[in-house]
Amino acid sequence: METTxxxxxxxxxxxxxxxxxxxxxxxxxxxxxLFGDGLGLDSIDSLELIVLLKREYxxxxxxxxxxxxxxxxxxTMAAYIEQNGQK
Amino acid sequence: MMKFYIHKTTCISPQQTFGDNINIExxxxxxxxxxxxxxPAYPQFKGNALRRMSKSTRIGSxxxxxxxxxxxxxxxxxxxxxxxxxxxxGKFLNQIIEYNExxxxxxxxxxxxxxxxxSQIALIxxxxxxxxxxxxxxxxxxxxxxxxxxxxxxNPQSNYLLGGVDEISFNNYxxxxxxxxxxxxxxxxxxxxxxxxDGSLSGEGAAMFMVGDDKQNAIxxxxxxxTIHSADVEVIRIRIKKFLEENLADGEKADLxxxxxxxxxxxxxxxxxxxxxxxNYTTIARFKHMCGEYPTASSFALWLACNFVSGELTMPQHMxxxxxxxxxxxxxxxxxxxxxxxxGCMLVSxxx
Amino acid sequence: MDRIxxxxxxVISAIGHSVAENHTALVQGKTGIIKGGGNFxxxxxxxxxxxxxxxxxxELKTKLGVTEPGVTRTTLLAxxxxxxxxxxxxxxxxxxxxxxxxxxxxxxxxGMCLTDELYANTHGDAENIEYVxxxxxxxxxxxxxxxxxxxxxxxxxxxxCSSSANAIMYGCRLIxxxxxxxxxxxxxxxxxxxxxxxxxxxxxxxxxxxxxxxQNRKGLNLGEGAAFLVLEKEADAAGKKIYAEVSGYGNANxxxxxxxxxxxxxxxxxxxKNALDNAGLKPADIDFINAHxxxxxxxxEVESRAMLRLFDSLPxxxxxxxxxxxxxxxxxxxxxxxxxxxIDRQELYPNLNxxxxxxxxxxxxxxxxxxxxxxxxxxxxxxxxGNCTSLIFSKV
Numbered sequence: 001m002e003t004t005x006x007x008x009x010x011x012x013x014x015x016x017x018x019x020x021x022x023x024x025x026x027x028x029x030x031x032x033x034l035f036g037d038g039l040g041l042d043s044i045d046s047l048e049l050i051v052l053l054k055r056e057y058x059x060x061x062x063x064x065x066x067x068x069x070x071x072x073x074x075x076t077m078a079a080y081i082e083q084n085g086q087k
Numbered sequence: 088m089m090k091f092y093i094h095k096t097t098c099i100s101p102q103q104t105f106g107d108n109i110n111i112e113x114x115x116x117x118x119x120x121x122x123x124x125x126x127p128a129y130p131q132f133k134g135n136a137l138r139r140m141s142k143s144t145r146i147g148s149x150x151x152x153x154x155x156x157x158x159x160x161x162x163x164x165x166x167x168x169x170x171x172x173x174x175x176x177g178k179f180l181n182q183i184i185e186y187n188e189x190x191x192x193x194x195x196x197x198x199x200x201x202x203x204x205x206s207q208i209a210l211i212x213x214x215x216x217x218x219x220x221x222x223x224x225x226x227x228x229x230x231x232x233x234x235x236x237x238x239x240x241x242n243p244q245s246n247y248l249l250g251g252v253d254e255i256s257f258n259n260y261x262x263x264x265x266x267x268x269x270x271x272x273x274x275x276x277x278x279x280x281x282x283x284x285d286g287s288l289s290g291e292g293a294a295m296f297m298v299g300d301d302k303q304n305a306i307x308x309x310x311x312x313x314t315i316h317s318a319d320v321e322v323i324r325i326r327i328k329k330f331l332e333e334n335l336a337d338g339e340k341a342d343l344x345x346x347x348x349x350x351x352x353x354x355x356x357x358x359x360x361x362x363x364x365x366x367n368y369t370t371i372a373r374f375k376h377m378c379g380e381y382p383t384a385s386s387f388a389l390w391l392a393c394n395f396v397s398g399e400l401t402m403p404q405h406m407x408x409x410x411x412x413x414x415x416x417x418x419x420x421x422x423x424x425x426x427x428x429x430x431g432c433m434l435v436s437x438x439x
Numbered sequence: 440m441d442r443i444x445x446x447x448x449x450v451i452s453a454i455g456h457s458v459a460e461n462h463t464a465l466v467q468g469k470t471g472i473i474k475g476g477g478n479f480x481x482x483x484x485x486x487x488x489x490x491x492x493x494x495x496x497x498e499l500k501t502k503l504g505v506t507e508p509g510v511t512r513t514t515l516l517a518x519x520x521x522x523x524x525x526x527x528x529x530x531x532x533x534x535x536x537x538x539x540x541x542x543x544x545x546x547x548x549x550g551m552c553l554t555d556e557l558y559a560n561t562h563g564d565a566e567n568i569e570y571v572x573x574x575x576x577x578x579x580x581x582x583x584x585x586x587x588x589x590x591x592x593x594x595x596x597x598x599x600c601s602s603s604a605n606a607i608m609y610g611c612r613l614i615x616x617x618x619x620x621x622x623x624x625x626x627x628x629x630x631x632x633x634x635x636x637x638x639x640x641x642x643x644x645x646x647x648x649x650x651x652x653x654q655n656r657k658g659l660n661l662g663e664g665a666a667f668l669v670l671e672k673e674a675d676a677a678g679k680k681i682y683a684e685v686s687g688y689g690n691a692n693x694x695x696x697x698x699x700x701x702x703x704x705x706x707x708x709x710x711x712k713n714a715l716d717n718a719g720l721k722p723a724d725i726d727f728i729n730a731h732x733x734x735x736x737x738x739x740e741v742e743s744r745a746m747l748r749l750f751d752s753l754p755x756x757x758x759x760x761x762x763x764x765x766x767x768x769x770x771x772x773x774x775x776x777x778x779x780x781x782i783d784r785q786e787l788y789p790n791l792n793x794x795x796x797x798x799x800x801x802x803x804x805x806x807x808x809x810x811x812x813x814x815x816x817x818x819x820x821x822x823x824x825g826n827c828t829s830l831i832f833s834k835v
Binding site: 089139164169170176177179180181182183184187188189191192193196197198200201202203205206207209210212213214215216217218219220221222223224226227230233234237240241257258261262263265266314316317428 | 481482483547551554555557558560561568571572574575576577580581584589590592593594595596597598599605609612613615616618632633635636637639640641690691692693694695696697698705706709822823824825826
Binding site: 017018019020021022044047048051054055 | 137138139190191192193194197
């Protein structure tokens with residue numbers, strides 16, 4: 001899959017998975033921080049995104065702290081999926 | 088003494104009971120034997136705050152926020168609930184089975200705990216004071232009322248946010264229907280009191296009250312409350328008679344009875360026995376065709392009672408079971424049962 | 440105002456099926472946390488450590504003479520502890536059924552220990568409907584109420600991990616307000632796929648025995664069990680063994696996050712402070728703290744900070760969760776029982792599995808059993824939703 005396509009797919013999935021009903025994919029910039037200022041997700045969201053990575057891409061992140069290094073923004077997530085994705 | 092003054096009250100329910108255009112004259116009908124709450128737009132929940140909320144948390148917080156907006160921080164938040172969060176619990180349960188206990192998302196687990204309502208209200212309003220959730224089924228709200236009455240005795244000149252909240256969820260509706268508490272055949276809320284079968288209609292709602300021991304600006308007074316556990320009609324009758332004798336002054340009568348009659352033939356004997364304690368002075372009215380049956384439905388009755396006693400609302404004809412000769416509703420008695428064995432009685436009056 | 444005293448205790452946990460058995464294990468430093476105890480069917484049995492009560496549900500039913508359908512494991516554990524407590528307090532049948540005897544319990548699992556049955560029922564399997572009436576939290580106390588004919592105030596609370604501390608507090612307040620003259624207070628929880636998977640999804644379960652207050656702590660172990668206390672006015676307790684006084688209690692909310700505590704620990708700090716104020720005591724009066732100490736990164740650090748904020752000189756403290764695991768709705772009641780034993784026997788039980796203090800905090804819990812002069816014990820519980828409650832027990 002093309003990286004741009006993957007990033008767009010990711011945005012749709014994140015919105016659905018985290019129930020971010022106020023947002024559209026266009027509202028999420030590739031480089032916008034997911035946590036803190038930016039999208040403002042929190043620790044429960046990071047755990048949910050780790051599950052998303054497992055269910056949709058077969059990636060198993062065991063340590064939530066490792067997960068936060070991957071879950072910086074759409075760019076880092078896409079890059080990680082491209083490197084490690086099983087599906 | 089188990090009493091306090093109610094200063095403000097709000098209610099999100101299956102009727103038009105919230106916001107600027109409250110109208111209880113028009114009876115909104117049940118759908119598929121359920122009375123779902125009419126929810127407002129929640130403009131005060133910014134951004135994605137709503138996404139994390141179970142329905143109970145949404146309607147509980149939604150009903151509470153207008154009360155908190157105008158007042159100083161309450162000295163405590165006390166909620167009665169039984170089935171709040173069951174929808175979220177159901178989602179989590181489904182995940183457990185579907186994914187065979189592997190890699191589950193925690194959001195619905197966290198949102199499914201019943202103390203989420205009181206905690207979320209505390210979080211939104213940054214309230215670090217006393218915070219408690221009572222979950223004793225059909226007496227969850229009554230226990231919350233008793234808790235607040237005790238708190239006011241312990242801490243004079245305080246104010247508390249008191250609430251009763253429950254939601255319809257797929258799980259609790261299915262389980263309660265299987266257990267025989269909801270009607271299996273089609274039944275409209277406008278017909279439910281004519282039903283001769285077991286079970287009632289499922290409802291939900293959130294009723295919130297700011298209460299304190301200051302009579303000034305109070306719209307109503309909770310004068311007394313009692314809870315009874317029994318399946319014996321005669322035991323209930325004796326206890327309630329005693330409750331009335333102890334709490335109504337000589338010569339005073341209840342002007343209005345609000346009873347939790349709910350179309351379930353098994354609880355009818357209790358209501359019939361209760362009605363017979365009163366003469367043709369007292370008007371007898373029912374409320375569950377408006378809100379449905381749920382464990383904290385008595386909180387909806389308290390909201391109604393506050394509005395009738397203060398004159399804020401007029402009782403619509405669709406509530407009247409038996410018209411009495413009383414012209415003013417100064418003393419309102421609420422009698423409710425839940426699943427036959429739990430009974431609660433509250434006496435609400437004009438502040439005095 | 441008459442002091443409120445403890446005249447009866449009942450406990451069932453991973454370290455014993457009676458107060459005496461629990462006490463022996465505490466003194467010997469013998470943990471009840473194991474993998475694969477056999478009574479909890481889950482994919483995690485044998486993989487994750489739990490504080491299991493090593494007695495099967497059917498065996499419990501037989502022992503307790505329970506023949507009615509729909510009685511869950513949570514209720515059975517509660518009944519077991521309840522029976523011990525009321526026998527210990529020598530409550531008569533008349534007293535149990537009197538209108539001035541209250542029952543206040545707590546649970547976070549209730550009937551949801553039957554995860555698979557619940558799912559089956561809600562997805563169309565009407566065959567196994569034995570438990571449809573007992574899925575909720577109130578079912579535990581309602582069963583006890585019916586079985587014993589209790590007619591006084593009955594209540595159930597659920598404030599997550601602080602549930603039974605609030606039940607104990609509420610019971611005291613019922614007596615003080617005149618709504619009861621004696622109260623049986625406590626809580627129960629059984630291991631359930633529901634809570635195991637919930638905590639696992641939050642990634643706060645440890646795959647080893649928990650190490651409260653240790654630098655390398657990895658999370659908590661879930662446990663199951665129940666405990667009840669009988670509380671009476673001192674004047675009514677003449678001729679009875681009095682274990683301790685419930686001298687203070689405090690409740691506060693952290694108002695920070697649904698499942699973790701604020702860095703400064705406002706909720707824990709305020710709960711402890713409120714309890715001290717309620718007891719008319721100062722921090723320096725506390726001889727020992729039974730800490731919440733779950734072994735999670737967040738709780739133990741925040742709890743440490745909150746304790747240091749409040750206490751100029753921190754007294755001895757311990758988390759007993761290394762013995763029992765975190766028993767959620769029953770945790771506070773079980774730990775209250777242990778705190779009362781600290782006073783009754785004038786001794787301290789160790790914080791198991793501790794090796795290294797938390798960096799930057801440096802606190803060290805009590806590591807070995809020892810005799811100690813104990814007058815006032817504080818027992819703390821901090822739960823999800825920021826619900827924090829602190830209890831103080833004192834020697835009479």
